[in-house]
Amino acid sequence: MPTTLKRVSVTVPRFTFWGLVSWALIAALGVITVIRFSHGLGAVTNLTDAFPWGLWIGFDILCGVGLAAGGFAVAATVHVFHLTDYKPILRPTILTAFLGYLMVILALAFDLGRPWHIWHPLVMWNPRSVMFEVGWCVTLYTTVLFLEFAPTLLERFGLKRSLGLLRKITPVLVIAGVILSTLHQSSLGSLYLILPGKMHPLWYSPILPVLFFVSALAAGLAMTVAESWFSRRVFGKPLETELLGRLSRVTVVVLALYLALRFRDLYARDALSTILPLSFASLLFLVEIGLGAVLPLGLLASARFRRSPRRQALAQGLVLLGFILHRLNVAITSVEAATGQRYLPSFAEFLVSTGLVALGIKIFVEACRRLPIFPEGALPARHAPAPRPEPARGEPAPVSAAVALPPE
Amino acid sequence: MIRRAILVDVSKCAGCGECTQACQKANAQPSHDAKRFDQDTFTYLTDRGNGVFVRRLCMHCQQPSCVSVCPVGALSKTAAGPVTYEPERCMGCRYCMVACPFGVPTYEWRSRAPRVRKCEMCKTRKSGPACAEACPAEATLTGERTALIAEARRRIAAEPKAYHPHLYGLTEAGGTDVLYIGPREPKQLGLPSSIPASPLPELTWRALRHVPDVALFGAVLLGGVYWITNRRDEVRRKEGGGTKDPE
Numbered sequence: 001m002p003t004t005l006k007r008v009s010v011t012v013p014r015f016t017f018w019g020l021v022s023w024a025l026i027a028a029l030g031v032i033t034v035i036r037f038s039h040g041l042g043a044v045t046n047l048t049d050a051f052p053w054g055l056w057i058g059f060d061i062l063c064g065v066g067l068a069a070g071g072f073a074v075a076a077t078v079h080v081f082h083l084t085d086y087k088p089i090l091r092p093t094i095l096t097a098f099l100g101y102l103m104v105i106l107a108l109a110f111d112l113g114r115p116w117h118i119w120h121p122l123v124m125w126n127p128r129s130v131m132f133e134v135g136w137c138v139t140l141y142t143t144v145l146f147l148e149f150a151p152t153l154l155e156r157f158g159l160k161r162s163l164g165l166l167r168k169i170t171p172v173l174v175i176a177g178v179i180l181s182t183l184h185q186s187s188l189g190s191l192y193l194i195l196p197g198k199m200h201p202l203w204y205s206p207i208l209p210v211l212f213f214v215s216a217l218a219a220g221l222a223m224t225v226a227e228s229w230f231s232r233r234v235f236g237k238p239l240e241t242e243l244l245g246r247l248s249r250v251t252v253v254v255l256a257l258y259l260a261l262r263f264r265d266l267y268a269r270d271a272l273s274t275i276l277p278l279s280f281a282s283l284l285f286l287v288e289i290g291l292g293a294v295l296p297l298g299l300l301a302s303a304r305f306r307r308s309p310r311r312q313a314l315a316q317g318l319v320l321l322g323f324i325l326h327r328l329n330v331a332i333t334s335v336e337a338a339t340g341q342r343y344l345p346s347f348a349e350f351l352v353s354t355g356l357v358a359l360g361i362k363i364f365v366e367a368c369r370r371l372p373i374f375p376e377g378a379l380p381a382r383h384a385p386a387p388r389p390e391p392a393r394g395e396p397a398p399v400s401a402a403v404a405l406p407p408e
Numbered sequence: 409m410i411r412r413a414i415l416v417d418v419s420k421c422a423g424c425g426e427c428t429q430a431c432q433k434a435n436a437q438p439s440h441d442a443k444r445f446d447q448d449t450f451t452y453l454t455d456r457g458n459g460v461f462v463r464r465l466c467m468h469c470q471q472p473s474c475v476s477v478c479p480v481g482a483l484s485k486t487a488a489g490p491v492t493y494e495p496e497r498c499m500g501c502r503y504c505m506v507a508c509p510f511g512v513p514t515y516e517w518r519s520r521a522p523r524v525r526k527c528e529m530c531k532t533r534k535s536g537p538a539c540a541e542a543c544p545a546e547a548t549l550t551g552e553r554t555a556l557i558a559e560a561r562r563r564i565a566a567e568p569k570a571y572h573p574h575l576y577g578l579t580e581a582g583g584t585d586v587l588y589i590g591p592r593e594p595k596q597l598g599l600p601s602s603i604p605a606s607p608l609p610e611l612t613w614r615a616l617r618h619v620p621d622v623a624l625f626g627a628v629l630l631g632g633v634y635w636i637t638n639r640r641d642e643v644r645r646k647e648g649g650g651t652k653d654p655e
Contacts, residue, residue: 042517049445049514052505080630082637113500113515113522120480120499130612131479131503133619171634179626183619190615194473194507194608197600209615 022358029355032348036110044348051335055345058331059353060107062188063324064100065138066212069220070227071097071145072174072181079174088240088375091152092231093224095364095373098145101138103360110352130190137184144177152371156378186213192330201271202285203334210261218254219323221247222316229313234365237374241309248300248312251319255297262289281337284329292322411585412489412529413553414537415560416463418590418597419570421547423453423461430542431465434530447516450527451539454598460590462597463548465539466491466512466527467577468585469607474504474513476609482524489553489585490529498524509581509608510600529585553585560589582607 036044047054074093077083109115121135147166154163189212196204205211225244231237266272275282296318299305306312332343345353372378428442431451442452451465472491475483482497483504504524505513516522530537540550549556557578564571576588580603588599595601 038520040516040518040520040522045517047517049505050511052502052515076630080634080637082634082641111501113502114495114498115500117480117497117499120497124480124482124497126476126479126481128476128609128613128616129479129503130616131477131501133616135479171638175627175630175634178630179623182626183622186615190612191503193611193615194477196604196608196611197509197602198506206611206614 022362025351025355025358026362028351029359032352032355033110035348036352041111041113044346044352046344046346046349048341048343050339050341051343053331054343055332055349055353056107056111058328059324060356061104061111062327062331063219064104064107065188066185066216066219066323066327067223067320068097068100068104069181069185069216070224071100071148071220072141072177073217073220074224075148075174076178079171080178085243089224089228089243091149091373092227092368094145094148095152095367096223096227097220098142098149099360099363099367101142101145103356104138105142106359107352107356130187130193134184134187134191137180137187141177141180141184144173144180147173148177152373156371182213185216186210188212189330195335198335198338199330200281200334200337201269201274202266202282203330204338205265205269205271207261207265208330211258211265214254214258214261215323215326218251218258218319221251221254222319222323225313225316226320229309231368231374235368235374237376239309244309244312245306248306248316251316252297252300255293255300255319259289259293259297262293279337281329281333284325284333288322288325288329292318292325296322411487411552412536412550413468413556413585413587414465414529414540415549415551415556415587415589416465417547417549417560417563418460418462418588419547419563419567420545421453421461421463422545423455423459424544425453426542426544427463427539427548428452430538431527434533434538445512445514445526447514447525449514450525456592456596456598460592460597462590462599463539464512464599465586466529467510467581468527468529469581470583470585471581471607471609473507473509473581473608476612477503477507479503486531488531490531491526492528492531493524493526495521495523507608509603553587556587560587564589579605581605582610 032044041047045054045056070093074086074090077086078090109118112118121132122139126132148170151163151166154160154166186209189208189210192199192204192208193206225247228239228244232239263272275285296315299315299318300312305315336342367373368378370378425442428449428451429439431437432439432442432448435450437448440448442449444452445464451463453461453463456462468485468489468491470485472483472485475485475491478498479501480497480499482494482499483491484494485491500522502515502524505515513524513526515524535541536550537548540548543549549559551559557575560575564573564575570591571589572591572593574589574593576590576594576597576599577584577586582605588594588597590597
């Protein structure tokens with residue numbers, strides 16, 4: 001990547017705004033942890049007997065796992081399909097996925113009433129339970145992700161023999177990873193199959209597992225693009241623009257498949273008729289589909305639009321928004337609409353979710369500084385916690401990024 | 409062993425509340441006015457007007473959603489009929505509460521080691537469910553399910569004016585071991601309506617049963633793709649003599 005145009009360089013203070021915010025969020029997470037485990041779930045959450053699953057399931061678990069789906073997709077692309085061009089983004093994607101799963105497990109420790117029994121599904125079997133299957137898959141896949149990530153550590157510490165061994169079994173690991181991911185990404189949707197009477201027809205569907213799998217693919221790819229964008233801002237690392245452009249084309253296909261499946265199913269169940277009269281739920285449905293799927297599909301389909309990495313990142317941001325909305329709508333909006341129960345997450349629930357995200361990002365940044373994650377090697381050069389974003393050459397200042405940009 | 413079931417006859421219930429008191433005593437709960445399911449209330453009466461009182465309790469489904477969704481088998485349908493709970497196995501995911509179509513299980517939200525709470529049909533009580541024993545009006549009966557169904561039908565036939573013909577629980581959620589008859593249709597009695605007649609766990613199983621196939625065919629397919637592309641890569645490497653190796 002050619003030179004980037006540096007903006008006015010201000011002496012970077014020891015703590016930047018985002019640095020302070022993330023530390024504050026992590027500190028809040030610590031405080032809530034103490035209250036949560038000394039006084040019970042009721043002391044920090046707005047969960048009730050009528051609404052036993054809330055933000056932590058809807059966001060931390062359902063979204064967390066889906067957003068980490070880039071890991072298996074890119075690993076398969078490189079190691080199974082041997083499209084080695086994608087190698088430069090493999091390690092950061094694997095790291096993102098690995099940290100994603102660790103945060104999911106941490107979130108689970110918050111949400112489970114008896115987290116010290118978290119290992120029970122491994123020994124107390126109920127193969128008829130979707131949760132049982134998800135538990136096994138997440139455990140195994142987190143192990144796989146660790147082993148996929150391990151070469152980075154072994155390289156750093158120069159452990160050649162173990163490295164060679166690990167490389168030999170990589171194809172097996174990757175294939176196992178793809179199968180495990182396919183299973184549990186879809187099974188997160190299967191969790192809701194047993195609730196036909198408790199969900200709004202715009203979201204309850206017998207093909208929920210398929211929808212969850214396909215949308216997780218879209219989200220995983222979007223995260224890969226977003227994470228490259230983030231790395232450029234934090235480490236001043238050049239973007240693999242051409243590569244990301246190709247990923248965005250895959251996104252177009254995945255979104256098209258998703259919309260085809262979704263509307264085919266909505267039409268078959270005559271669920272589209274429930275959009276009118278407009279309600280809070282149906283409005284959210286329109287935002288989820290329109291802003292989170294149809295719009296980015298249209299934008300990314302245009303070659304001109306894809307040429308600007310910033311616009312690409314923006315469109316992929318919309319994909320992420322649509323994905324998160326879908327999961328939250330399944331877990332919260334649709335249940336509210338069908339049961340008449342109300343649930344609004346407590347402030348503490350929000351703080352746990354944001355705290356875990358902040359923690360994940362913090363670990364990611366530190367890992368990138370110390371380990372050979374990027375092709376350029378460890379990136380300790382920039383020791384400022386979060387330097388100012390630099391617009392790429394020839395682009396306008398990022399102010400306009402807040403406005404949705406039509407193709408020129 | 410005799411299978412234990414319960415018949416609630418809403419038409420005969422006078423709303424005296426003996427059943428709720430007996431329930432609280434049998435489960436060692438503080439005596440209180442039971443208004444809804446909560447951690448200390450496994451049964452309660454609702455006043456539906458015109459002297460109609462409807463008692464709610466766990467339906468003890470024959471193919472319970474809660475049992476099927478529990479990842480650790482903390483809930484089980486016992487041979488004797490009751491759906492029982494073992495806190496020592498439970499990890500607290502609360503999927504049972506989400507999955508129950510009747511909204512029965514509750515949680516100890518303020519506890520450090522919370523348990524799921526619900527009626528277990530007095531599983532350890534030798535003389536059967538305390539509520540049935542306490543009822544002075546024959547509005548709660550206990551016994552074999554088939555015998556209770558026969559009794560329910562006899563009552564409906566004997567006094568067609570006092571009863572709506574729907575025997576609630578006969579087919580709801582695939583059949584339950586707690587049955588209801590009453591003067592109005594179930595919806596007007598405040599009982600959960602629009603419950604599918606087939607067992608709900610089947611909905612999950614339709615997806616879950618594909619797991620072994622996905623694993624099997626996925627492994628063959630991906631292994632095959634790897635074998636082919638890897639071969640192509642090897643050939644290219646040998647011919648080109650390049651150093652390009654996939655990690």
